[in-house]
Amino acid sequence: MALAEDDGTGRASRPRPWLGGLAAALLATTLAQALATLAVFSLPVLAPLVAPDLGVAPHWIGGQVAAVYLAASATSLLSAGALRRHGSARCTQLALAAAAIACLLVTFGGLPGALLGAGLTGFGYGLTNPAATEVLARLAPAGRRNMVFAVKQTGVPIGGALAGLLLPSIAQALGWRGALLALAAVLLLAALVAGLFHRPWAAEREAGKATRRGAGGGWRALREQPGMAGLAAISGLYSGFQLALGAMTVAMLVEEAGWSPVAAGLVASVTQAVGAGARLVWGGVADRWRDGMRTLATIGAITLAGGVLLPFVPSWPPAAVIGLFVVLGGSATGWNGVLMAEAARLAAPGRAGEATGGVLAVAFAGVVVGPSLLGLLVGLVGSYALAFALLAGLPAIGAVIAWRGRSRTAER
CATH class of the missing domain: 1.20.1250.20 (MFS general substrate transporter like domains)
Structure with missing residues (x-):
């Protein structure tokens, strides 16, 4: 049945069924x-x-x-x-x-x-x-x-x-x-x-429900919904490395590889641009495999491989450096859509929003912690590149969690 919108005068305007598509x-x-x-x-x-x-x-x-x-x-x-x-x-x-x-x-x-x-x-x-x-x-x-x-x-x-x-x-x-x-x-x-x-998006709305009564839904989803806590951990681990990479790429290339700020900034921009396209590619891969967790594990493994190669960047030719950051852009910044789709799939019926909220709470915490942890590692080892290699342990852990979670969260 077509939905009618209120035009603000108390009268129903003409139905706009396409808004619900x-x-x-x-x-x-x-x-x-x-x-x-x-x-x-x-x-x-x-x-x-x-x-x-x-x-x-x-x-x-x-x-x-x-x-x-x-x-x-x-x-x-x-x-x-x-x-x-x-x-x-x-x-x-x-x-x-x-x-x-x-x-x-x-x-x-x-x-x-x-x-x-x-x-x-x-x-x-x-x-x-x-x-x-x-x-x-x-x-x-x-x-x-x-x-x-x-x-x-x-x-x-x-x-x-x-x-x-x-x-x-x-x-x-x-x-x-x-x-x-x-x-x-x-x-x-x-x-x-x-x-x-x-009106078109009101399917799960419960108008009489007090806002505070459902406020803990995200936390409950992480505790009670099978696979959701692992997915949240993956989001925090991956986002921590992703944001550290975005924040410190220019500094590493300028200070340790001798690049100009303009050239280093261009590499950082290319990394982000590749990540935007990679989200679509990984989404297609996950749909083809019908296995989001397998896709997330693959992304984490590629990110780990790219991360451990970063200490060699200062001695590499520019083309090889750009190639490595293209790979990292496609993996470290390309996981987000697949993870959001997995959260929606694993959520209880009609509760995808609150499940995603719980997962993203951990992801945003990773955003805060990742660059700070990289800064701490740089202070300890004295090198951005080596610190990145150590920080690649984050996506490595995430890849293991994703791979081990495949059987428990397999597509039904």
Whole structure:
């Protein structure tokens, strides 16, 4: 039966059945993911311009990023109650609106506003994925599940790329405050548009349920749902290495391989771009194998192999170095869609959003811990490249967990 939308006047507008389909949901959730990611990267990209006006050194922005992901981790873990009561569309609206308010707080609130804005940005980022998973898990055919989630996860590199491409140029023309105001306007507009999906995405909504009653759903899913705790561990281990690689590639190539900052930055960009395409490739592989855990184990093994080769990079020719980082880009940054699809598959019926929230809480914790652990290793061994080889133990452990979990979570 076609669904009718409320046009805001109390009358039902013409039915829009296409809003309840997979194509519309995939487009909407991918764009929402891209915009949420764009908001996360806005302050780091604009750090050289923003930091002096806030009265802090640019490296302070690293602490702001950590605060964003800590808030995202907590929100993901506790998102189930909001999803049950308000539905995926309202939660997506809330996430985008929170990111918009964060931009306004940074613009007008100075350093206190930036601190509060970090929490709001993380809140929005942590709510986006569970809301999207709730919808896509219901609509995606089993044989295409991994590819659907891989497409949705391309919103992350798309958002990061848009931040680097657009915000500095807008800031050059309008100032950094103008750039953040423009981003806030786009986020608010997107939040309004997401309201069109409220009725089509309301299948799992329980309007009378108190938000706080379902808040522990993500934690319960990790404890009670078979295979979910292992999947969460994999997400934390893989994300820790991924973020460390993204954060320290340029520093390693410049300081230990003698590359120029421009050339090293280009390699880092290529790594991220390859990762965006690799998410789609791995999604197709997982659908073909009908085995997401096997795919995740393969990704971890390739990442381990690439990681242990990094100490040899300073003596390699440029073409070989670029080739190695292409491999690492395809593995270390290409796992996300497959893992989200596995979380949706393993979740209890109608509980994909809260299961994903629990898994992502661990993933975001890995984002915070990974670069810090790499920094500690660099201090101990005196080398970025050798520290990366040691940190490759993280994806190695994740690969073992994925391989051992195959029989327990086999496709039914």
